[in-house]
Amino acid sequence: MGIDAIIVLIVIVVAIVLFATEWLSIDLVAILIMMALTMSGVISAEEGLAGFSNPATITVAFMFVLSYALLKTGSLQRIGPYLGPIFKRNFNLGILIMMVFIGIVSAFVNNTPIVAMFIPVMVSIGKISGISPSKLLIPLSYASIFGGMCTLIGTSTNVLVSGIAEKSGLEPFSMFLSAPIGITFLLVGSIYIYFFGKRLLPDRISESDPSERFAVRDYMTEIEILKDSEFVGQRIMDSILAKDLEIDVIEVRRNGNLFTLPAGDFEIKSGDILKIRCDVEKIKALKDRLKVSFNTSALRINENELQKGDTSILELIITSGSEFVGKNLREMDFRRRYRAVPLAILHSEKVVHENLHSVILNAGDIILTEIKMHRVQSLKREEMSQSSPFIVLSEEGIIDFNRKKFITVLSVIAGVVAIASFNILPIAISTILGAMVLVLSKTINMRELYASIEWKIIFLLAGALSLGVAMHNSGLADMIASVFVDQLGGWGPIAIVSCMYFITSMLTEIMSNNAAAALIAPIAITTADKLELSPYPFLIAVMIAASASFMTPIGYHTNTMVYTAGQYKFRDFFRIGLWLNILFWILATFLIPLFYGF
Structure with a gap:
């Protein structure tokens, strides 16, 4: 040889x-x-x-x-x-x-x-x-x-x-x-x-309900920002919610107005009610360190509450060729890129609720996420490309049938x-x-x-x-x-x-x-x-x-x-x-x- x-x-x-x-x-x-x-x-x-x-x-x-x-x-x-x-x-x-x-x-x-x-x-x-x-x-x-x-x-x-x-x-x-x-x-x-x-x-x-399948209900709650809270005047990205505790703010209610999936530079004001996704230990940390009022009845929210507003709950399956494989959500700038908040991850047959942004993703993992409604259609369009990072496991965002284009494509093939x-x-x-x-x-x-x-x-x-x-x-x-x-x-x-x-x-x-x-x-x-x-x-x-x-x-x-x-x-x-x-x-x-x- x-x-x-x-x-x-x-x-x-x-x-x-x-x-x-x-x-x-x-x-x-x-x-x-x-x-x-x-x-x-x-x-x-x-x-x-x-x-x-x-x-x-x-x-x-x-x-x-x-x-x-x-x-x-x-x-x-x-x-x-x-x-x-x-x-x-x-x-x-x-x-x-x-x-x-x-x-x-x-x-x-x-x-x-x-x-x-x-x-x-x-x-x-x-x-x-x-x-x-x-x-x-x-x-x-x-x-x-x-x-x-x-x-x-x-x-x-x-x-x-x-x-x-x-x-x-x-x-x-x-x-x-x-x-x-x-x-x-x-x-x-x-x-x-x-x-x-x-x-x-x-x-x-x-389970037909994703919130049951991923057991997310125990990890959603609401907090009200009191007037002497250190949060007042801070941007979400600068607060300890995001920096220290890695808590996701899913929604802000202010004077009757609703802000879903607020951007990182959204400024928090006194009286704001924040819906957050977090684990029990972080809830305890918030109680111990910050002046906030908890809506304890929101610790268990129903399916309608998950779906209300202009957001939707989707399951995103990581594809085998996805750019997310081997990386975590923080590296991929998941929230800013997709205007979405991860609620849970089905990873290696186990549901993960904590430190979601640090989980190293594999092909086949499922991310349960709350996402802006207008992003659903764009995700469905992205899903059709060969390099799509996700399969959208949802009945929403179905692409409309275009008969004229279908005849054209069929003829070409x-x-x-x-x-x-x-x-x-x-x-x-x-x-x-x-x-x-x-x-x-x-x-x-x-x-x-x-x-x-x-x-x-x-x-x-x-x-x-x-x-x-x-x-x-x-x-x-x-x-x-x-x-x-x-x-x-x-x-x-x-x-x-x-x-x-x-x-x-x-x-x-x-x-x-x-x-x-x-x-x-x-x-x-x-x-x-x-x-x-x-x-x-x-x-x-x-x-x-x-x-x-x-x-x-x-x-x-x-x-x-x-x-x-x-x-x-x-x-x-x-x-x-x-x-x-x-x-x-x-x-x-x-x-x-x-x-x-x-």
Whole structure:
């Protein structure tokens, strides 16, 4: 093994550790991979940077734009009112219809924003039909994964594997190359959930009232500022309420006027009545240190009091790619940025009420917050972008359906698919053309175009492509492929396809699916070359396995998104996903050679 191969192997091991532990964000890890391989001389600077101009990267970037435009029309949310009555009459039929619908949409639209938009829809359906969200959200995530396997543009992983194949001198994948195995998995997966999976889904009834779910009532009270209080004349941000005790002022009543979520520079006056959120110890500290009068009857406030005024109580789920991950609310300037006050945080399956601004947030955490009503709509619009930090778990702020724009976007997506399918233009060019049509038709503007692209995924793809080049240049792909051929060659190519599927699937459970595909795809191509067989069955196995992550909530980003919203535990995913992983592995072993041939 040469020095270059050793360097690449070390980089891979370190990368797997970093991906699995999430000590660093996945896009940063990918860029560090590219820099390490370039600086060590394993790949040239041109090869390292080529990932940014690769057709796969360009295609994924502009598919994000098409996805955003479709979601902006509000069309997908219209399915909610139709599904609710179906679930109420027949849960089994509702699950089947929902999974097939989400699967079909996910075949042509990026599944992350689809799941983000449908989480509150499915929670609402659960309330209407009396079904626990835990019975609905894992099927939602799985259906989006099934659908993403069906077309080239269904998920960024498919485009990445096609890009690696093209860079190796192979023909790029056609739009529906993966459709035979993808549609089979969509149907089999939906049937599995229909007959068996639903029995394994937990039934955890959650409190419909967020104030009960987060137990915030004991942490809300009112104080009246007396005339000789040290508060008089102070700005909220300068008072010990904010500086020392970190108490949030939610509302100020003054001479019949109501000021909700007052800004930090709001000046306190004698006679003001402040509604505050705090814990019992801080209430005691206020009594001991300050001249204030407590409204003890407000220590327990009812649901109507929480909702009154021009504010609303929302639950915000931290997404897997959120800029809030690894940071606290103070660092993100949460109150000033969103004009919102955190009331509680559901963190690592525990409700936190104290020192909320100091809690280090993870993907899947839920922030219960009181927010200005006019910010709800902007949050819902922000939620549609790929880089949205939150999923808004609320029935409020539903985006209005725009029929004209929906027809325009649907026509553009159909045109992109048709142009690419008939090889009129390369997929990268057709997606750019589609995005430009949307801008020229004023369906979206250029600011929305830039904002809709998930740059984290773009950087991840660029870094992952450089890893594939390094494996080829260093000879590491050739060495690993030789092991496959030597150890499994006697069992035939079907055994090698099965082994590659299994390894990719297991890697995806602990690291990024794109990284897993980038790692194994060059090995698949080299193995096929050594066996003098078609590389496509091997690449299809890698591509499908990289998306088939069902056993853990961290293997695929949509699983992470539904993890807390459905009040799941880690074992829930393992219990239902283990058998699905095994079923898909067996099916892939025999169907991929049958559909694609060697």
